[in-house]
Amino acid sequence: MSALLRAELLKLRTTRTFAALVGAALALSLLVVVLSTTLGSDFDEQDVRELFTFDFTPLFILLLGVMGMAGEWRHRTITSTILAAPDRLRLLTAKMLAYAAAGIVLSLIVTVAIMAVGSLVLSGRGETTIGLADLAEVLWPNLVVAALLGAFGVAIGGLVRNQVVAIVGVFMLFAVEPAVIGLAIDVGRFGPIVGAPNGIIGINPIEEGEDLLAPGIAVLVMLGWILAGFAATAALLRGRDLV
Amino acid sequence: MAPVEIRDLTKRFGSVHAVSDLSFDVQAGRVTGFLGPNGAGKSTTLRALLGLVHPTAGTATFDGRSYDELDRPSAHVGAVLEDAAFHPGRSARNHLRVLATTGEHPEGRVDEVLAAVGLEDAADRRVKGYSMGMRQRLAIAAALLGDPEVLILDEPTNGLDPPGIRWMRGLVREQAANGRAVLISSHVLAEVAQSVDDVVVIAEGELRGHGTLENVLGGDDGPATEVRSADQERLAGAIEQRGHVVQRDGDSLLVLGITPGEVGEIAGQEQITILGLAPRARSLEAAFFALTGGET
Ligand SMILES: Nc1ncnc2c1ncn2[C@@H]1O[C@H](COP(=O)(O)OP(=O)(O)OP(=O)(O)O)[C@@H](O)[C@H]1O
Ligand SMILES: [Mg+2]
Numbered sequence: 001m002s003a004l005l006r007a008e009l010l011k012l013r014t015t016r017t018f019a020a021l022v023g024a025a026l027a028l029s030l031l032v033v034v035l036s037t038t039l040g041s042d043f044d045e046q047d048v049r050e051l052f053t054f055d056f057t058p059l060f061i062l063l064l065g066v067m068g069m070a071g072e073w074r075h076r077t078i079t080s081t082i083l084a085a086p087d088r089l090r091l092l093t094a095k096m097l098a099y100a101a102a103g104i105v106l107s108l109i110v111t112v113a114i115m116a117v118g119s120l121v122l123s124g125r126g127e128t129t130i131g132l133a134d135l136a137e138v139l140w141p142n143l144v145v146a147a148l149l150g151a152f153g154v155a156i157g158g159l160v161r162n163q164v165v166a167i168v169g170v171f172m173l174f175a176v177e178p179a180v181i182g183l184a185i186d187v188g189r190f191g192p193i194v195g196a197p198n199g200i201i202g203i204n205p206i207e208e209g210e211d212l213l214a215p216g217i218a219v220l221v222m223l224g225w226i227l228a229g230f231a232a233t234a235a236l237l238r239g240r241d242l243v
Numbered sequence: 244m245a246p247v248e249i250r251d252l253t254k255r256f257g258s259v260h261a262v263s264d265l266s267f268d269v270q271a272g273r274v275t276g277f278l279g280p281n282g283a284g285k286s287t288t289l290r291a292l293l294g295l296v297h298p299t300a301g302t303a304t305f306d307g308r309s310y311d312e313l314d315r316p317s318a319h320v321g322a323v324l325e326d327a328a329f330h331p332g333r334s335a336r337n338h339l340r341v342l343a344t345t346g347e348h349p350e351g352r353v354d355e356v357l358a359a360v361g362l363e364d365a366a367d368r369r370v371k372g373y374s375m376g377m378r379q380r381l382a383i384a385a386a387l388l389g390d391p392e393v394l395i396l397d398e399p400t401n402g403l404d405p406p407g408i409r410w411m412r413g414l415v416r417e418q419a420a421n422g423r424a425v426l427i428s429s430h431v432l433a434e435v436a437q438s439v440d441d442v443v444v445i446a447e448g449e450l451r452g453h454g455t456l457e458n459v460l461g462g463d464d465g466p467a468t469e470v471r472s473a474d475q476e477r478l479a480g481a482i483e484q485r486g487h488v489v490q491r492d493g494d495s496l497l498v499l500g501i502t503p504g505e506v507g508e509i510a511g512q513e514q515i516t517i518l519g520l521a522p523r524a525r526s527l528e529a530a531f532f533a534l535t536g537g538e539t
Contacts, residue, residue: 003346007345080342
């Protein structure tokens with residue numbers, strides 16, 4: 001298992017996809033934070049917390065996982081991957097763990113960067129800032145979500161397999177889930193891309209009395225989604241001929 | 244148990260019978276040519292052997308174990324499949340490093356196999372810019388990485404230039420000389436005729452011949468006999484029973500590997516009346532076409 005995991009991490013490090021996605025996530029997040037800290041005023045602590053909770057990073061982490069898995073079909077490397085590691089279950093486990101780790105790294109880079117830059121601008125303008133302990137409290141749920149979404153992206157990529165369709169699908173989910181949350185919170189809060197992740201982070205965009213899931217429950221719901229994705233992808237991988 | 248055993252292998256894709264009830268062995272220390280025209284079922288057989296395609300029936304094993312059951316598959320079996328694919332953005336060296344990591348082969352093997360296929364100078368360039376022949380060499384390097392006992396090569400000379408093809412011949416001979424079992428497919432007999440010891444000939448998914456190159460296809464100057472008799476079916480059966488290859492050629496039989504005298508002797512023993520008997524000169528290629536039902 002550890003050999004497979006190391007091989008997957010090596011794959012991630014030896015193409016430009018990871019660096020490109022981190023760069024894009026970083027650029028976009030920094031832009032938003034710089035704009036909102038320079039243009040906004042009268043920040044309170046809750047505003048600052050929400051500012052440092054990512055909004056685009058989940059998208060990039062999902063894309064990373066999707067491209068990592070669907071890319072094996074797109075570049076037809078799946079055959080050589082399976083030949084090297086014929087046990088489909090172990091291969092899929094290694095892939096999910098690798099992209100969970102990649103998600104954490106991406107999220108860590110982006111979140112620390114926006115916290116540093118955001119705090120600098122805010123303190124320069126004499127606005128409210130939050131201390132290190134509070135920053136850490138914002139950081140770790142972000143990392144948990146990042147790991148879960150990295151693994152979930154692998155499942156989407158493995159199920160859809162056509163990279164373009166999978167990427168379009170991820171964008172559509174990002175549009176659909178908030179709408180479902182708005183229309184039917186009882187359903188929407190279980191969503192894998194916005195609903196459950198927001199529950200883990202503790203953002204509540206809904207009116208009073210309409211709550212997202214508690215963080216612990218939300219983590220379990222996410223694990224359920226990942227497990228379902230794992231089972232479906234594994235069944236596909238084992239059942240299909242690779243020709 | 245043989246290094247490679249195919250037993251009653253059958254594979255259907257919907258209504259297409261790609262491989263039907265195919266059985267043969269591949270021996271260690273020998274190069275076995277796996278021959279058949281386009282669409283004969285060669286790639287399907289090799290993919291079933293490698294656990295990529297699920298057989299409809301039958302088995303394909305290495306020393307009795309299926310590919311999925313091997314402990315470290317890349318240390319046991321090296322494979323080059325048709326149209327080998329690589330991530331275009333990754334260099335040859337990094338591609339091999341990934342495989343070496345998965346297979347737990349020493350890092351030093353990467354440089355060794357790069358040198359063995361002559362890709363040292365291009366090793367750090369991205370595969371995107373490689374020629375077809377360079378990709379083929381990289382695929383061969385990947386197959387050699389684990390120093391495997393069995394090599395499975397599906398049309399490995401695709402994209403190679405004449406010196407490359409010569410190099411490939413040398414490589415498979417060397418592997419066999421070192422005791423490895425090599426199974427190499429081709430739809431062009433001439434390409435492998437010089438380097439194989441044994442041949443397995445298939446057409447339309449069915450076995451058409453199996454044995455040494457001499458026995459199955461004869462040499463350029465090997466004997467072949469055309470015979471007509473009062474009971475063609477019984478004569479064919481009797482000759483085949485003695486281990487010779489018989490082809491139906493219109494209303495006469497073409498017997499490979501034995502002289503008219505020997506055919507006459509068999510007919511005598513079986514008390515079958517001979518109507519016509521003649522030696523026939525034939526080329527390897529003609530024999531191959533006759534076996535596979537192609538043009539002569
Ligand atoms: N995935 C598939 N779906 C349907 N039919 C298939 C599939 N793969 C192969 N076949 C069919 O199975 C038969 C054998 O194909 P295969 O690729 O094994 O032949 P081959 O001997 O390797 O030919 P070539 O020399 O052209 O490589 C062909 O009729 C082919 O059309
Ligand atoms: Mg083929």
